[in-house]
Amino acid sequence: QQPVQSPQAVILREGEDAVINCSSSKALYSVHWYRQKHGEAPVFLMILLKGGEQKGHEKISASFNEKKQQSSLYLTASQLSYSGTYFCGTDRGSNYKLTFGKGTLLTVNP
Amino acid sequence: GAGVSQSPRYKVAKRGQDVALRCDPISGHVSLFWYQQALGQGPEFLTYFQNEAQLDKSGLPSDRFFAERPEGSVSTLKIQRTQQEDSAVYLCASNWRGGEKLFFGSGTQLSVL
Numbered sequence: 520q521q522p523v524q525s526p527q528a529v530i531l532r533e534g535e536d537a538v539i540n541c542s543s544s545k546a547l548y549s550v551h552w553y554r555q556k557h558g559e560a561p562v563f564l565m566i567l568l569k570g571g572e573q574k575g576h577e578k579i580s581a582s583f584n585e586k587k588q589q590s591s592l593y594l595t596a597s598q599l600s601y602s603g604t605y606f607c608g609t610d611r612g613s614n615y616k617l618t619f620g621k622g623t624l625l626t627v628n629p
Numbered sequence: 630g631a632g633v634s635q636s637p638r639y640k641v642a643k644r645g646q647d648v649a650l651r652c653d654p655i656s657g658h659v660s661l662f663w664y665q666q667a668l669g670q671g672p673e674f675l676t677y678f679q680n681e682a683q684l685d686k687s688g689l690p691s692d693r694f695f696a697e698r699p700e701g702s703v704s705t706l707k708i709q710r711t712q713q714e715d716s717a718v719y720l721c722a723s724n725w726r727g728g729e730k731l732f733f734g735s736g737t738q739l740s741v742l
Contacts, residue, residue: 521671549728560633560720560733561672606671615660615727616685619671 520545522609524620531597531627539592539623541607550583550590551608551617554601561606564592594625602627633734635721641740642711650706650737652721660727661704663696664720666736672720677727678704690715711741 522543529537541550549568553561567583567590578598583590594601604624608617634653642648654661660679664672665688675688680701689696693712698704708715718738722731 551730553731553733558735560735561731563730563732566730608671610728613685613727615662615677616674617672617731618674619664621669622671 522620524623528624537594539605541590543588543609547588547609548612549610552592553606554603556603597627599627633732635734635737639738645710647709650719652704654723658723660724662722663706666718713741716741
């Protein structure tokens with residue numbers, strides 16, 4: 520079952536913060552986050568395993584609430600290069616098959 | 630190569646034609662995946678290989694879709710008798726082990742007229 524992402528789109532000015540949410544109605548083993556720029560390949564950001572851990576990657580971090588089956592991606596002090604569509608992909612235990620959400624389009628303006 | 634390579638980058642087919650899409654994964658990657666991405670949507674799982682073995686083909690939409698990886702490296706996704714609903718970007722991805730981060734190619738954009 521496809522995870523639900525929110526918001527569908529967000530527009531920021533450079534330096535502002537954003538949160539992108541991903542929720543599932545089914546129990547999850549892991550949540551993966553990717554960013555895709557128009558016409559390009561999706562690029563890996565991070566993986567979160569069940570256990571509620573929070574991970575960081577430069578100014579981008581994420582959390583996974585196992586009880587709520589929700590993950591959030593936090594982008595702080597956004598840069599122009601952060602623009603793109605963010606996808607969460609969920610794994611329900613196969614350890615290989617990801618089900619992706621519809622994506623969140625993030626636009627960062629100067 | 631440095632990354633996952635897919636060819637052709639664009640493919641236009643007339644309805645009913647057969648097409649073959651190629652994926653050259655990162656050298657040494659055991660796992661290979663095909664995903665289909667419709668316009669404005671997230672990638673949707675099609676099939677998964679571990680070396681030459683196709684372990685999961687549950688996402689293939691119909692028996693017109695066929696994938697192979699005969700020597701455990703290059704993979705081909707074949708679509709027979711293409712239909713308009715097959716129009717999408719077909720993404721290939723690879724990694725060392727299934728549950729790890731995926732390295733995606735730039736995809737093949739298929740347009741069926």
